[in-house]
Amino acid sequence: MAENPVPLTEDEIVIALDGLPGWRRDGDEITRTFGIRYHGGVALIVHVADVERLIGHHADIDLRWDKIRFGITTHDAGHKLTAADFDLAHRIDDIARAHGAESLGR
Numbered sequence: 001m002a003e004n005p006v007p008l009t010e011d012e013i014v015i016a017l018d019g020l021p022g023w024r025r026d027g028d029e030i031t032r033t034f035g036i037r038y039h040g041g042v043a044l045i046v047h048v049a050d051v052e053r054l055i056g057h058h059a060d061i062d063l064r065w066d067k068i069r070f071g072i073t074t075h076d077a078g079h080k081l082t083a084a085d086f087d088l089a090h091r092i093d094d095i096a097r098a099h100g101a102e103s104l105g106r
């Protein structure tokens with residue numbers, strides 16, 4: 001990712017979120033929760049972590065016994081939303097789909 005990530009404007013955030021059904025904004029973070037069994041969640045995390053290492057951008061991940069929550073913000077931009085956050089969200093969607101994770105609204 002860029003050395004000096006640029007925070008997105010409010011309008012850019014609205015447009016980017018529009019292209020990411022299932023993700024919601026929680027302040028300066030975007031989040032999505034998927035239903036998945038615990039061990040499946042562990043496998044999903046490993047796959048996501050491999051991609052995160054490649055792109056140099058990392059989600060905050062909260063695994064529970066029946067669900068997993070991803071939260072993304074850009075720490076290097078002072079915890080603001082940047083294009084890198086939305087890029088990672090799209091990648092997580094693809095990986096979660098491949099793992100059979102279920103979309104949850106919570």
Ligand SMILES: C[C@H](O)[C@H](O)[C@H]1CNC2=NC(N)=NC(=O)C2=N1
Binds near residue numbers: 056073075
């Ligand atoms: C040097 C390295 O690229 C940075 O520390 C990266 C790593 N992963 C990151 N992930 C996220 N979500 N935000 C960051 O600012 C960030 N910075």
